[in-house]
Amino acid sequence: MGIGIIGMKPVAGGAIRNVSASIRFTLSRGVDVSIPGMDSIEEVDENALAGETPQKITDEELVKLEEEKELWGGKFCRRCGYCTPCPEGLNIPFLLLIEAYYSRYGLKEWALSRLKTLGKKYDDCIACGECLEKCPYELPIPDLMKKSGKIVI
Numbered sequence: 001m002g003i004g005i006i007g008m009k010p011v012a013g014g015a016i017r018n019v020s021a022s023i024r025f026t027l028s029r030g031v032d033v034s035i036p037g038m039d040s041i042e043e044v045d046e047n048a049l050a051g052e053t054p055q056k057i058t059d060e061e062l063v064k065l066e067e068e069k070e071l072w073g074g075k076f077c078r079r080c081g082y083c084t085p086c087p088e089g090l091n092i093p094f095l096l097l098i099e100a101y102y103s104r105y106g107l108k109e110w111a112l113s114r115l116k117t118l119g120k121k122y123d124d125c126i127a128c129g130e131c132l133e134k135c136p137y138e139l140p141i142p143d144l145m146k147k148s149g150k151i152v153i
């Protein structure tokens with residue numbers, strides 16, 4: 001239909017280590033523009049190179065990407081918000097984002113300051129399971145809440 005496709009979060013918010021392969025993978029699957037986040041000039045250069053001269057994905061890279069998919073596919077929140085609203089008032093995507101900032105991006109102070117602004121936190125999840133049916137990625141949200149509550153302290 002002549003409609004362009006934007007590939008969001010091609011490196012899973014910084015979780016994926018094989019960045020170049022991941023970007024090239026999306027571009028080789030019909031994505032027109034891949035939009036990873038970047039926080040340094042080096043990353044801009046690296047990502048631009050992956051898009052500018054897209055080389056074929058090797059079998060070895062595919063295996064590594066598959067391993068990363070297994071690692072993150074079941075626990076990485078895409079922040080789509082389909083799981084909301086939570087009947088207990090938890091801001092599920094934001095709580096999971098705070099945990100990512102705390103444990104993956106080295107922004108502990110920022111994460112804690114944002115957590116303080118929320119009325120409902122990880123421990124307020126009563127594991128009712130309502131969100132489980134709504135998450136298209138089948139994330140184990142109550143478990144993630146419990147784990148996040150132990151990590152972000």
Ligand code: SF4
Nearest residue numbers: 086125126128129131
């Ligand atoms: S399981 Fe927890 S996060 Fe999910 S809807 Fe119920 S209370 Fe909210």
Ligand code: SF4
Nearest residue numbers: 077078080081083135
């Ligand atoms: S539906 Fe799943 S992926 Fe989307 S925001 Fe909720 S927990 Fe995250």
